[in-house]
Amino acid sequence: MDIRVRVGKNLRRLRRAQGWSQEEFADIAGYHRTYISGIERGIRNPTITVIENLAKSLKTTASELVAEP
Secondary structure, eight states, rough: OOOOHHHHHHHHHHHHHTTTTTHHHHHTTTOOOOHHHHHHHHOOOOOHHHHHHHHTTTTTTTHHHSSSS
Protein backbone atom coordinates (compact mmCIF):
# COMPACT_ATOMS: atom_id res chain seq x y z
CA MET A 1 0.00 0.00 0.00
CA ASP A 2 1.26 3.49 -0.88
CA ILE A 3 2.42 5.32 2.24
CA ARG A 4 0.20 8.31 1.44
CA VAL A 5 -2.86 6.05 1.41
CA ARG A 6 -1.70 4.34 4.60
CA VAL A 7 -1.23 7.68 6.41
CA GLY A 8 -4.63 8.80 5.18
CA LYS A 9 -6.41 5.68 6.41
CA ASN A 10 -4.69 5.87 9.79
CA LEU A 11 -5.47 9.58 10.12
CA ARG A 12 -9.15 9.00 9.30
CA ARG A 13 -9.39 6.08 11.76
CA LEU A 14 -7.72 8.02 14.60
CA ARG A 15 -9.72 11.20 13.91
CA ARG A 16 -13.00 9.30 13.92
CA ALA A 17 -12.00 7.51 17.14
CA GLN A 18 -11.82 10.97 18.74
CA GLY A 19 -15.29 11.74 17.37
CA TRP A 20 -14.09 14.72 15.32
CA SER A 21 -15.25 15.81 11.90
CA GLN A 22 -12.59 16.84 9.40
CA GLU A 23 -13.44 20.47 10.07
CA GLU A 24 -13.15 20.09 13.85
CA PHE A 25 -9.85 18.26 13.54
CA ALA A 26 -8.49 20.79 11.04
CA ASP A 27 -9.23 23.59 13.52
CA ILE A 28 -7.55 21.68 16.35
CA ALA A 29 -4.49 20.80 14.27
CA GLY A 30 -4.21 24.22 12.62
CA TYR A 31 -4.70 23.17 9.00
CA HIS A 32 -7.39 23.81 6.40
CA ARG A 33 -10.13 21.20 6.12
CA THR A 34 -9.38 20.58 2.45
CA TYR A 35 -5.75 19.81 3.32
CA ILE A 36 -6.86 17.23 5.91
CA SER A 37 -9.27 15.79 3.33
CA GLY A 38 -6.47 15.50 0.78
CA ILE A 39 -4.26 13.67 3.26
CA GLU A 40 -7.06 11.28 4.19
CA ARG A 41 -7.73 10.54 0.50
CA GLY A 42 -4.03 9.86 -0.12
CA ILE A 43 -3.60 12.63 -2.68
CA ARG A 44 -1.53 14.97 -0.49
CA ASN A 45 2.04 14.25 0.50
CA PRO A 46 2.47 15.69 4.02
CA THR A 47 5.96 16.41 5.29
CA ILE A 48 7.30 14.63 8.35
CA THR A 49 6.75 17.87 10.28
CA VAL A 50 3.07 17.87 9.32
CA ILE A 51 2.77 14.20 10.29
CA GLU A 52 4.31 14.98 13.68
CA ASN A 53 1.90 17.91 14.21
CA LEU A 54 -1.09 15.79 13.22
CA ALA A 55 0.01 13.03 15.60
CA LYS A 56 0.38 15.48 18.48
CA SER A 57 -3.10 16.84 17.76
CA LEU A 58 -4.42 13.27 17.91
CA LYS A 59 -2.41 12.56 21.10
CA THR A 60 -0.55 9.73 19.40
CA THR A 61 2.82 9.21 17.74
CA ALA A 62 3.99 9.81 14.20
CA SER A 63 4.81 6.11 13.95
CA GLU A 64 1.13 5.31 14.58
CA LEU A 65 0.19 7.43 11.56
CA VAL A 66 2.62 5.64 9.22
CA ALA A 67 2.16 2.12 10.64
CA GLU A 68 0.83 -0.77 8.56
CA PRO A 69 -2.82 -1.43 9.49
